[in-house]
Amino acid sequence: MGIFDLMDEHGHEEVMFCHNGSTGLRAIIAIHDSTLGPALGGTRMWNYATEADALKDALHLSRSMTLQAAVADCDTGGGMAVLWGDPMRDKCEAYFRAFGRFVEGLRGRFITYGDLGTSDRDLRYVRRETEYLAPFATPGVSGTDGGRLTAYGIFCGMKACCKMVFGVSTVKGKRIAVQGVGEVGRQLARLLAAEGAELVVTDIVYDAMKRLQDEVPSVDIARPEEILYQECDIFSPCALGGVITAASVGRLKCRIVAGSAYNVLESDAVGDALHARGILYAPDFVISAGGIFQSADRMRPATEKEANARAEEIFDVLVRVFEWARRANIAPFRAAREMALERIEQVGQVRSILCKPPDPGL
Numbered sequence: 001m002g003i004f005d006l007m008d009e010h011g012h013e014e015v016m017f018c019h020n021g022s023t024g025l026r027a028i029i030a031i032h033d034s035t036l037g038p039a040l041g042g043t044r045m046w047n048y049a050t051e052a053d054a055l056k057d058a059l060h061l062s063r064s065m066t067l068q069a070a071v072a073d074c075d076t077g078g079g080m081a082v083l084w085g086d087p088m089r090d091k092c093e094a095y096f097r098a099f100g101r102f103v104e105g106l107r108g109r110f111i112t113y114g115d116l117g118t119s120d121r122d123l124r125y126v127r128r129e130t131e132y133l134a135p136f137a138t139p140g141v142s143g144t145d146g147g148r149l150t151a152y153g154i155f156c157g158m159k160a161c162c163k164m165v166f167g168v169s170t171v172k173g174k175r176i177a178v179q180g181v182g183e184v185g186r187q188l189a190r191l192l193a194a195e196g197a198e199l200v201v202t203d204i205v206y207d208a209m210k211r212l213q214d215e216v217p218s219v220d221i222a223r224p225e226e227i228l229y230q231e232c233d234i235f236s237p238c239a240l241g242g243v244i245t246a247a248s249v250g251r252l253k254c255r256i257v258a259g260s261a262y263n264v265l266e267s268d269a270v271g272d273a274l275h276a277r278g279i280l281y282a283p284d285f286v287i288s289a290g291g292i293f294q295s296a297d298r299m300r301p302a303t304e305k306e307a308n309a310r311a312e313e314i315f316d317v318l319v320r321v322f323e324w325a326r327r328a329n330i331a332p333f334r335a336a337r338e339m340a341l342e343r344i345e346q347v348g349q350v351r352s353i354l355c356k357p358p359d360p361g362l
Contacts, residue, residue: 006055010063015055016106020098024090025083027099028054029110030062032078035348038108039079040134040292041065042115043099043126047086058082060241060263065292068285070340071317072292079110087117096122100129108132113146113291116182116240146291151187153290153311154260157282158192158234160318161256165280166233169315172196177222177230177254179203180239181212184260188238190216202227203239229253237261241284249273258282265333275331283336286317 007015013034018027031039041062048054058080066078083099085091103112103126113134114123127133155171163169171192178189178201186208189199193216200220203209209221222230228248235254237243241263244252249270257264257274262284265271274281290311325335 003055006059010059012059012062014109015058016102018099018102020095023092023095023098024085025095025098026054026085027081027083027102028058029081029102029106030058030079031106031110032059032062032080033066033344034077034109035344035351036069036077037075038077039065039110040069040074040076041079041081041110041112043081043083043112043118044115045083045085045087045091045117045122048082048084051084054082054084064262064285066344067337067340068289068292070343071286071321071336072289072313073343074292076111076292079112081110081112083117091122093125096125097129100126103132104130106132147183148187149290149307149311150260150288151184151191151290152308153314154184154188154236154238154258154287155191155195156290156312156315157287157318158236158256158258160315160322161234161258161280161282163319164322165255170195171234174198174233175200175231176234176236177201177227177232178236178238179224179227179243179259180237180261181208182238185236185238186212186215188236188260189219193218200227200230200232234258237264242266244270244274246270246273249277252277252279254279256280256282258287259284260288262288268333271331271333280322281331281333282318283321283333285340286321286336287314289314289317 003015012030012032014031016029062078062080065080069076069078103110111132111134158171159169162171172195175198176192178185178199181189181201181203189201189212193199200222201209201212202222202224204224213219228243229251231253234256236259238260241261244264245266257279264284271281321332321336324339325332328335
């Protein structure tokens with residue numbers, strides 16, 4: 001499919017390809033929908049196999065951000081930036097300053113923050129060229145941590161899942177398999193262990209697993225290829241997406257799927273197959289909304305107390321999603337989409353009211 005066909009399929013407003021030869025920057029900024037407000041989304045750096053893979057990630061993730069903002073009652077739209085490069089080799093100050101200038105050129109249509117493959121140091125360089133960074137992504141401005149809040153929101157969301165499946169809103173005594181113990185997965189594992197969960201974890205980076213095991217000696221370690229098929233109560237994907245496929249869905253041995261990774265399902269058909277098997281899937285764009293809650297009402301830094309209180313709302317949001325799904329007899333991911341699209345449509349109609357007439361120049 002051509003780029004315009006892909007944009008039409010997913011409902012995107014704008015896709016911007018950014019290139020800077022002197023730094024090697026190759027970036028794609030996708031703005032999915034700005035009905036509710038400026039597009040908010042992360043900046044991810046990954047060594048994609050092809051340009052098509054980078055574009056696919058940008059389109060899918062920006063759409064997920066639109067749905068996440070809508071379900072989370074935020075006045076932001078959905079966007080995403082992907083940097084096509086090796087985060088271990090291709091970084092430098094000029095690279096991120098070049099990217100920052102492209103973000104600045106959008107004049108606030110896209111507001112970003114750090115995601116997979118980017119660090120606080122990278123964001124400091126971006127910040128030197130643009131003011132359009134989410135407040136929580138600006139070092140020194142807010143006392144909150146987006147990764148920690150995302151983990152805390154997933155922790156609260158898991159409790160909602162347990163209430164739905166087991167009748168109790170606690171993870172105590174539950175066996176949980178965590179795939180990926182980077183910044184979010186590690187902090188989530190610590191929260192789960194403190195609550196009394198039994199953990200088995202994996203990561204492609206051995207040092208990440210060792211670091212967690214040093215902090216939580218009780219965790220079990222599994223090979224990356226084994227984690228998906230662990231006997232457990234909850235499977236928590238906290239790495240890359242696309243891990244539950246048509247080939248793997250029938251082999252899962254869990255009751256709940258709930259984690260921070262976006263686009264966990266290979267396709268909608270896989271989500272329906274999970275539902276048919278009686279496995280509760282917490283929609284990724286709902287349960288991973290902890291970080292975005294910091295800017296839910298206004299683009300301003302939130303205090304840690306405010307941010308924690310908003311992240312806890314994920315419990316209530318998921319309860320509403322599960323209830324909608326029950327009434328409509330559909331899978332929860334479809335219910336969450338319907339909730340998001342309904343809010344976008346309703347607010348979009350309100351925003352058709354002209355409140356600031358254009359200057360006629362008379």
